[in-house]
Amino acid sequence: MSRQDTRMKVFAAAIELIAEQGYSATTVDAIAERAGVAKGTVFYNFGSKEALFGALLEHSIGMLADALAEAAVGETALEALDSVVLGQLSFFEEYGSFARVLLGEMWRTAWQEAVAQLRTRALGVYADVLRRAAAAGEVRADLDVETAATAVFGMVLTVSIERRVLHPERPLAQTHATLVELLHGRVR
Structure with missing residues (x-):
C-alpha cells in the first residue's frame, strides 16, 4: 500500500x-x-492528532473547493449559483461525515488556517459567482457578497446535514429546488 x-x-x-x-x-x-x-x-x-486533523481539513476543504469550482457553470451567474448549491449538496451527500465535522469542529481557534482556506477557496466560489451576478444586474448591486457567500454556504451545509439525518428519503432535487427558490427570492 x-x-x-x-x-x-x-x-x-x-x-x-x-x-x-x-x-x-x-x-x-x-x-x-x-x-x-x-x-x-x-x-x-x-x-500528532492535531497535525492529522489539520491535514484532514486541508485535504477535505481542497476537495470541496474543487467540487464547487467545477460546479460553477451556467449561462448566467444565477444559473452558476444554482449549480454551486447543487454541487455543495452533492458533495455533502457523498461526504456527510465531513459536513458534520465542518459544522461542529473546525471553528476552534486551533484551526484558523483551515477556516481561512475555507473562506478563500470554498466560500470564494460563491462570492465570485455573486460578484458576477451583481455585475450582470442579476442580483442587487449593493449585495454584500462576502456575507451572502457565507450565509449561502452555511445554509446549504446545515440543510445537507438535516436532510441526511432527518429526511434521507427526501430527494436531493427537491432540497435543491427549495434552496434555489429561497435564494432567488432574497438576492434579487
Missing part, C-alpha cells in the same frame, strides 16, 4: 470517528484501529 493510500485510509477513519464522537473524544488508537493500521503509522504520517 502506498503512503497516499495509507493517508486516505487514516483520513476516512478519522473523519468518521470525529463525526461520530467529536474531536476531543477521538483517539489516535481508535483512528488507527478503524483504518486498519498501526498507531505508529498514524504518527509516522502525521506526527
Whole structure:
C-alpha cells in the first residue's frame, strides 16, 4: 500500500470517528484501529492528532473547493449559483461525515488556517459567482457578497446535514429546488 493510500485510509477513519464522537473524544488508537493500521503509522504520517486533523481539513476543504469550482457553470451567474448549491449538496451527500465535522469542529481557534482556506477557496466560489451576478444586474448591486457567500454556504451545509439525518428519503432535487427558490427570492 502506498503512503497516499495509507493517508486516505487514516483520513476516512478519522473523519468518521470525529463525526461520530467529536474531536476531543477521538483517539489516535481508535483512528488507527478503524483504518486498519498501526498507531505508529498514524504518527509516522502525521506526527500528532492535531497535525492529522489539520491535514484532514486541508485535504477535505481542497476537495470541496474543487467540487464547487467545477460546479460553477451556467449561462448566467444565477444559473452558476444554482449549480454551486447543487454541487455543495452533492458533495455533502457523498461526504456527510465531513459536513458534520465542518459544522461542529473546525471553528476552534486551533484551526484558523483551515477556516481561512475555507473562506478563500470554498466560500470564494460563491462570492465570485455573486460578484458576477451583481455585475450582470442579476442580483442587487449593493449585495454584500462576502456575507451572502457565507450565509449561502452555511445554509446549504446545515440543510445537507438535516436532510441526511432527518429526511434521507427526501430527494436531493427537491432540497435543491427549495434552496434555489429561497435564494432567488432574497438576492434579487
